[in-house]
Amino acid sequence: SSELTQDPAVSVALGQTVRITCQGDSLRSYYASWYQQKPGQAPVLVIYGKNNRPSGIPDRFSGSSSGNTASLTITGAQAEDEADYYCNSRDSSGNLWVFGGGTKLTVL
Amino acid sequence: EVQLVESGGGLVQPGGSLRLSCAASGFTFSSYEMNWVRQAPGKGLEWVSYISSSGSTIYYADSVKGRFTISRDNAKNSLYLQMNSLRAEDTAVYYCARLGYSSSSGDPNMDVWGKGTTVTVSS
Numbered sequence A: 001s002s003e004l005t006q007d008p009a010v011s012v013a014l015g016q017t018v019r020i021t022c023q024g025d026s027l028r029s030y031y032a033s034w035y036q037q038k039p040g041q042a043p044v045l046v047i048y049g050k051n052n053r054p055s056g057i058p059d060r061f062s063g064s065s066s067g068n069t070a071s072l073t074i075t076g077a078q079a080e081d082e083a084d085y086y087c088n089s090r091d092s093s094g095n096l097w098v099f100g101g102g103t104k105l106t107v108l
Numbered sequence B: 001e002v003q004l005v006e007s008g009g010g011l012v013q014p015g016g017s018l019r020l021s022c023a024a025s026g027f028t029f030s031s032y033e034m035n036w037v038r039q040a041p042g043k044g045l046e047w048v049s050y051i052s053s054s055g056s057t058i059y060y061a062d063s064v065k066g067r068f069t070i071s072r073d074n075a076k077n078s079l080y081l082q083m084n085s086l087r088a089e090d091t092a093v094y095y096c097a098r099l100g101y102s103s104s105s106g107d108p109n110m111d112v113w114g115k116g117t118t119v120t121v122s123s
Helices: none
Strands: A009-012 A018-023 A033-037 A044-047 A061-066 A069-074 A083-090 A097-099 A103-107 B003-007 B010-012 B018-025 B033-039 B045-051 B058-060 B068-073 B078-083 B092-101 B108-113 B117-121
Touching: A009 A018, A018 A103, A033 B108, A044 A061, A044 B108, A069 A083, A083 B045, A097 B045, B003 B092, B003 B108, B018 B033, B018 B092, B018 B117, B033 B078, B033 B108, B045 B068, B045 B078, B045 B092, B058 B068
Parallel strands: A009 A103, B010 B117
Antiparallel strands: A018 A069, A033 A044, A033 A083, A061 A069, A083 A097, A083 A103, B003 B018, B018 B078, B033 B045, B033 B092, B045 B058, B068 B078, B092 B108, B092 B117
């Protein structure tokens, strides 16, 4: 199996842009998905594939990928975006799944 | 409404067993691959197990291999996780999650999640 590495915590001023990154060898072969989780709630899919948003997810959320790094960008962060964010991808074998350790986003 | 509802969690002693269930509604369950994902208190998400739509292909995380068994009953729109030889480190909220595929790109993603059921392993 492989690992996905995320920064434990990131902060952003209200209305500014923030990028949350995820690194791992498997990301050279597979796109990451991104999940938002607020306290006491189940995770919610926000980005998947090259840069796709499920219906209902604001367009301030976007995704990108380069080499072994996937990124989630929030352009114009809102107070309601304060949450934990997790990346997820298949592992290098293609059979198993792995999550990053999560990034706690604080909106100042 | 597309929905997943987990049940079966509770308090169990180390070495004990528990069977979790996940009831699906609002979509054609038999067409979807499914996963179990868990989250220990104050920790991140951990993928636990995967099962194909027919049940013929199954994978487990190394941390549960040989102790947990995933299964499904498509006639009952239900997913299961049989957990044996439970350890304190299995204490977590357990989520079932549907594996969807983008209609445009084919990219996989866990697009629907239940609210989770809590498993506590303690004496």
